[in-house]
Amino acid sequence: MNFLAHSHLSGENRDILFGNFIADSVKGNGLHKFPEDIKNGILLHRRIDTFTDRHEIVKSSIKLIRPDYGKFSGIIIDIYYDHFLALNWEEYHSQSLSNFVRNVYLTLGKRFKYLPSRNKRMLPFLIAQNWLVGYANIDDLRRVFWGMDRRTKNISGMKNAVDQLVMNHKQLESHFREFYPEIQKYAKETLLEIETPVQD
Numbered sequence: 001m002n003f004l005a006h007s008h009l010s011g012e013n014r015d016i017l018f019g020n021f022i023a024d025s026v027k028g029n030g031l032h033k034f035p036e037d038i039k040n041g042i043l044l045h046r047r048i049d050t051f052t053d054r055h056e057i058v059k060s061s062i063k064l065i066r067p068d069y070g071k072f073s074g075i076i077i078d079i080y081y082d083h084f085l086a087l088n089w090e091e092y093h094s095q096s097l098s099n100f101v102r103n104v105y106l107t108l109g110k111r112f113k114y115l116p117s118r119n120k121r122m123l124p125f126l127i128a129q130n131w132l133v134g135y136a137n138i139d140d141l142r143r144v145f146w147g148m149d150r151r152t153k154n155i156s157g158m159k160n161a162v163d164q165l166v167m168n169h170k171q172l173e174s175h176f177r178e179f180y181p182e183i184q185k186y187a188k189e190t191l192l193e194i195e196t197p198v199q200d
Contacts, residue, residue, distance in 0.1 A: 001052050001183065002078040004132045005085050006045060007104045008093065009187035014107045016041035016191070021108060025116035040194045047190050048183065052078075057179040061172055065164050072156040077172075079135070079144065080165055084176040086136035092180070101132040138162060 001009070003021070010017040019034065019041020026034075031042040052058050058077065066073045089097040105127050108115070115123065126132070134140030142162040149158040165172065
């Protein structure tokens, strides 16, 4: 799962969304320096990633493209799945994609000074280029992959990832549609678990 899906799976608590967004920049026990809800967002992100990485449907998607992208295949599939979520957004959320994303950007912007340095560098580009809405659009998606390929010094081959998506679109979308309800259910259960105080 990538930025859009992680945001969508965060529920209504803005601090949990913030924690979910910064989670990849928080290593090991570093989460314990954050307030409880932000820490819960980091935990949620980690649990979602573990569930996703172990799921057979996701593994099938990765297998489709692994011959061409090797160790970068999982990252690419995460973005493909965000593409399918953006493309079919009205099936998964009552609020429009543009309004939902605007609220995500507002949440992150209000907490900008608390972002880890990596996220501080990235967020202005994410907002200026409107990545979360742009995931639905093939041309915008191509620009995202080109940027990621440059950041890997052009060794990942991700500049060609949109062509691979177009070629396997039907099968990959079928994988996403089968998988996403499962991760939604898992995220809701996880939120209930981590937000419910342990009774003595």
